[in-house]
Amino acid sequence: MLKVEQLQFERPTTHFELQSVDLHIPKGEIVSLIGPNGSGKSTLLRLIAKLMKPESGAVYVDGTSIESLSRKTLARQLAMLPQMNDHQLELTVGELVEFGREPHRKGYGRLKKEDEAIIDWALDVTNMQSYRHRLLPGLSGGERQRAWIAMAIAQRPDVLLLDEPTTYLDISHQLEVMELVTHLNEAYGMTIVMVLHDLNQAARYSDRLIVLKDGAVQYEGAPECVFCHDMFREIFDIDASIHEQGGTLFFTPNRKCEAVCSL
């Protein structure tokens, strides 16, 4: 579904470099990108969404290089929600979700019956139907995030990219968003790639974790394989205890590795 080949990217001003990343994400998988700040997670996501141009390498969606696709064509297959969305947008939820049909529209005509049906579907799936005529600034963070997700899925994408979809949300809204993501994946087969900061959430909801540090993939695999003491030590510089409960892995941080001794 999604293939990344020898993707390289440099940002000279900050000495940041993404070093030849290779990924293969099959259809219908939920993949989380994790890693410390500045590891290149968001950069990788943005390269996949064609928001930035790589130095070399390529991203393939369904076998076609995104380089050769127009933005509009790509937007019919791949949707992304960037991290910070404008809180001051004075649109109703319904109006926002309408924008999701933009990549499918020809000219400036009114929405077609089909578009209306898909907008309804997106509002239903995200449980936002009753908020349709509410203005975005008046919503809670969780509701607003669901409205944006409704817009993204109104694009009817095969791949959905989410950049820290739960940051700034309280815990119940975080779970709500993660449940919604799981539902989109299970019910509609959407391939989902997201950047997550909460490692326990990443382990709980993903089929696969991709761990980045210093612009390179360090670990990759199912949560059971990736969640190990070495990974926490190498990537995050912490000692962690790893637990299991009902088939779900989670960790608790114990202490920072060297800092304790060197002080």
Add this chain to the structure above:
Amino acid sequence: MVTSATVTKSEKVAHPYAKKRRTLFVTLALLLVVSGIGSLMIGPVSFTLSEVWQSLVTEGDTLAHRIVWELRLPRMLIGAIVGMSLAVAGAILQGVMQNPLADPGIIGVTSGAGLAATAIMIIFPAYIGFLPLAAFLGALVTALLIYAMSWKKGTSPVRIILVGVAINAILGAFLNALMLLYSDRVQAALPWLAGGIAGVGWVQFDMIIWYALAALVLAIIFIPHLRLLRLGDEMAKLLGHNVEKSRFLLIVLSTLLAGIAVSVAGLIGFVGLVVPHIVRMMIGDDSRYLLPASALGGAVLVIIADTIARTAFDPMELPVGILLAFLGGPFFLYIIQKGRGSVAKS
């Protein structure tokens, strides 16, 4: 696909701004008619409504006909066009730049047109007939220069604004130098720099009407682009939109609009900044309503201000640009103070 009964029910729910929008449009339309007719009646020589009507429908060399038909009507229509063009240009730029402080000055329209026009008036007074064209070209060239210089693998609103500030400062320095070097001839340029529509007639109207109409129609056509840009550069790109192309076309379009206004009216500031701002405070920033309402508001404002400017200080006439700043400035401050609570809330 899921469609439920609640959908048809929810369709009937009005948009939160629906009522405010309706009220504003009706009010502005009424104000436009009243101020338009009023501006034909009021002046050093005042006429009744029926006298105005008679002078418009009958030919003949009466005093009323000459004053209303030859002087006040074209002046009122030009005022309306100037107001519309400036307000719509401002509304577009505030959207494109994602900045409520943007106005045609920010893309160099004022400084570019000002410098070109002043150069004509002071250095080449023999070519005064080319003044509107020079002002228009000055505006366009400056806007394009600012756009080109802010290009660095694409543009960004912030960079355009910063480059604009720098170019404006440079052109402003040229303008000041020009005025100092030719201080004996500055007098001729001052009314134009202050902005006004004294002495305009059908000639000027014929000169701008088709360009103005074309630009306003284009503005309507570009509303969907403006709405997409409002989502932010990234989101618009992710929805498959060509952000750079839209931004460039919208900047050129607003330059055309402002340039048309400047070419006949000189440097009228304020309308482009304030009208869209006040409209936005009332009915939100959806371009589908913001642009038409700004157009009406701009027309009403300039017609009323110009009527006051040419009558209040009789027999002297004040350039409407000065009056707009005089009255509009405090009014704008009042609006900001009054609106502070609600703005902070949203």
